[in-house]
Amino acid sequence: MIFDIEMIESFYKKLDSRILEIRKRLNHPLTLSEKILFSHIYPENKTKPYSRGVDYVDFMPDRVAMQDATAQMAILQFMMAGKETTFVPASVHCDHLTLAQSGAVADLKSAGITNKEVYEFLSSVCNKYGIGFWKPGAGIIHQIVLENYAFPGGMMIGTDSHTPNAGGLGMIAIGVGGADAVDVLAGMGWELKFPKIIGIKLTGKLSGWSSAKDIILKISGLLTVKGGTGNIIEYFGEGAESLSCTGKATICNMGAETGATCSIFGFDKAMTEYLIATGRKDVADLALKNIDHLTADKDVYADPERYYDKYLEINLSELEPYINGPFTPDLATPISRMKEEAVKNNWPVDVEVGLIGSCTNSSYEDISRAASVVKNALSQKLVARTEFTITPGSEQIRSIAERDGFLDLFRKIGGEVFANACGPCIGQWARKDADNKKVNTIIHSFNRNFSKRADGNPNTHTFVASPEIVTAIVLSGKLTFNPITDILINSEGKEVILEEPTGLELPPEGFGNVESGYQKPVHGKNVEKIIIATGSDRLQFLTPFKAWDGHDFLSLPLLIKAKGKCTTDHISMAGFWLKYRGHLENISGNYMIGAVNYFNDQTNSILNQLTGSYDTVPHIARAYRDSGSGSAVVGEENFGEGSSREHAAMEPRFLGVKVVLVKSFARIHETNLKKQGVLPLTFLNKDDYNKIKEDDKIDITGLANFAPESQLTVTLTHSDGTKEKFQSIHSYNESQIEWFKAGSALNIIRKSKNKNV
Numbered sequence: 001m002i003f004d005i006e007m008i009e010s011f012y013k014k015l016d017s018r019i020l021e022i023r024k025r026l027n028h029p030l031t032l033s034e035k036i037l038f039s040h041i042y043p044e045n046k047t048k049p050y051s052r053g054v055d056y057v058d059f060m061p062d063r064v065a066m067q068d069a070t071a072q073m074a075i076l077q078f079m080m081a082g083k084e085t086t087f088v089p090a091s092v093h094c095d096h097l098t099l100a101q102s103g104a105v106a107d108l109k110s111a112g113i114t115n116k117e118v119y120e121f122l123s124s125v126c127n128k129y130g131i132g133f134w135k136p137g138a139g140i141i142h143q144i145v146l147e148n149y150a151f152p153g154g155m156m157i158g159t160d161s162h163t164p165n166a167g168g169l170g171m172i173a174i175g176v177g178g179a180d181a182v183d184v185l186a187g188m189g190w191e192l193k194f195p196k197i198i199g200i201k202l203t204g205k206l207s208g209w210s211s212a213k214d215i216i217l218k219i220s221g222l223l224t225v226k227g228g229t230g231n232i233i234e235y236f237g238e239g240a241e242s243l244s245c246t247g248k249a250t251i252c253n254m255g256a257e258t259g260a261t262c263s264i265f266g267f268d269k270a271m272t273e274y275l276i277a278t279g280r281k282d283v284a285d286l287a288l289k290n291i292d293h294l295t296a297d298k299d300v301y302a303d304p305e306r307y308y309d310k311y312l313e314i315n316l317s318e319l320e321p322y323i324n325g326p327f328t329p330d331l332a333t334p335i336s337r338m339k340e341e342a343v344k345n346n347w348p349v350d351v352e353v354g355l356i357g358s359c360t361n362s363s364y365e366d367i368s369r370a371a372s373v374v375k376n377a378l379s380q381k382l383v384a385r386t387e388f389t390i391t392p393g394s395e396q397i398r399s400i401a402e403r404d405g406f407l408d409l410f411r412k413i414g415g416e417v418f419a420n421a422c423g424p425c426i427g428q429w430a431r432k433d434a435d436n437k438k439v440n441t442i443i444h445s446f447n448r449n450f451s452k453r454a455d456g457n458p459n460t461h462t463f464v465a466s467p468e469i470v471t472a473i474v475l476s477g478k479l480t481f482n483p484i485t486d487i488l489i490n491s492e493g494k495e496v497i498l499e500e501p502t503g504l505e506l507p508p509e510g511f512g513n514v515e516s517g518y519q520k521p522v523h524g525k526n527v528e529k530i531i532i533a534t535g536s537d538r539l540q541f542l543t544p545f546k547a548w549d550g551h552d553f554l555s556l557p558l559l560i561k562a563k564g565k566c567t568t569d570h571i572s573m574a575g576f577w578l579k580y581r582g583h584l585e586n587i588s589g590n591y592m593i594g595a596v597n598y599f600n601d602q603t604n605s606i607l608n609q610l611t612g613s614y615d616t617v618p619h620i621a622r623a624y625r626d627s628g629s630g631s632a633v634v635g636e637e638n639f640g641e642g643s644s645r646e647h648a649a650m651e652p653r654f655l656g657v658k659v660v661l662v663k664s665f666a667r668i669h670e671t672n673l674k675k676q677g678v679l680p681l682t683f684l685n686k687d688d689y690n691k692i693k694e695d696d697k698i699d700i701t702g703l704a705n706f707a708p709e710s711q712l713t714v715t716l717t718h719s720d721g722t723k724e725k726f727q728s729i730h731s732y733n734e735s736q737i738e739w740f741k742a743g744s745a746l747n748i749i750r751k752s753k754n755k756n757v
């Protein structure tokens, strides 16, 4: 079955005329990213020569994907929009909440019990709103999207940072927060600053132990974790065309580690073959008919430095395998230098666990190449020297890896196959004999290796490499092992050398018919009542926030004056709190608990002006809300940087915070606050931050004339009765001011109920 083929046909039908129109308006050769972005401007007739890195533009992506942890709040919000179905096709994937502990069968059973009410809720809302639902065990969101939904030239958003994986099939695919997903699901334009574009030309061809993973490991080192921010990375060149479709997806997936908006490859033969192998010949045919629109123009490739904002070239023939880490994915070390770097940095070289798979690296090519290393090792009487785990990306991949004997090979060296889910990649790993303090080393083929991410232990040194290099290191037990040059001693005491890995891009016997774990939605009208158990601590229906009462904000007690960095993690912590992602009241118990109080340098200890005592931030925020006054929050620079999670904006709204006044905002958090009806303001003069005292009452006046570019007056009343006044500014446009007045953006959407504009 080809999902949403009507939508894909309709997209390609219009593509030719849209590109013609774009050419007329822009009048210069087009990169691939421009072709896709401009053909998704919303509404269509608003196309004009937007400036990269400057203009904010509304887009209408073709589809939305959500994983189970983030889908809960996204869908709870969407339910308040009052729509009967989603405006674009959407899917939900049960992958993040499955704990990897005792192997696939037992772990899925236990996830089914622990997360029963969340799964039932998601399944029923998917049915009600016509959303595709992928049950636990079906696979990881990005692998499922690649196998089923992605199409060249399309545009999608997903509530997960590695959504760019679909760039391997020529799609602009961007990771977003739940509130953004709601915009698109409800038929509103989705706003994004028009990205800059980095062009990377791949020349030469991979060989031996080098793989697609090594390309992105090298690029992560070149660009660092910030270098891609605000950019799309566009790959091209004969090296790009020599890569498999799934290899391209690996590169796009891990491109998120450079901060890039997304990454993309032009449509080519490898994509055609992958589409056909995964049962989508019709999509391949449509793409082939439009091939000129699915790559950049020849002039761009001929003179890339002129048309890309930044340009790099990498020769794949010279690329050696990389190992990145520890603690950050951009610390890239070519394998030939690992011995020297490990000694220099005192990294523990005895590896305890090697993990392969995840949404990043569990293609047929990855698994078959890792299996070829194991097969050769077994024939040379080598044994594994570390624990070894395999996390398939989907049931489709798992079943053919089983059928073709790869999983058996892994089991022969002690490999344990986990469920087709995120597991160890997102800290959902009950690591055997875990010691939360022990200094140790693990190596995996996932994408992120920040402190504590895999097993919660801050002393675990996590390194990232390709599946074949991870497998070789499992056989040696040493981080410093280089299979290109080093020998191993086998169980008979003989010296042996591992042969280079071999693999196949696609299964020669096809993907076969697999029970995929997909639940087709029953489209249409109120087919199912959504039930959340009374007293549930995981899920809670949302109620609309109240509209603005038309008055200035007067006498708001200062809740907290945050000092220094205040990211979305400081505002709404993850870890333990993840389980409350679908319960606004419970998750609000973490509001600002990581922020440092300017007045005592402590976290989660602030003055309660009602009692004169010190207490936690959420507790006092509730007290101010319940007293009827509400409260104000003050912060410093780039307030709310980090993820786009909407909880960081919903929590203050729920707790009665009316205004957040800072030196500067991270843009996404500022927009999220506006969407939820909290007033984000910026000091006109940053030094006014210093005037705010711990027991101040704060007035915000001028709201009657609230308009784009207007200023609002802040008046501080100190406890000795003296007052100080200064000006604040804001970045609201006219429609955002309507959000404020209505109480939230969702309240506006609800007004246009089912117009599906």
Ligand code: SF4
Residues within 6 Å of the ligand: 095, 140, 141, 142, 160, 162, 358, 359, 360, 421, 422, 425, 426, 446, 447
């Ligand atoms: S496998 Fe890892 S990177 Fe992929 S979606 Fe899951 S948590 Fe994210």
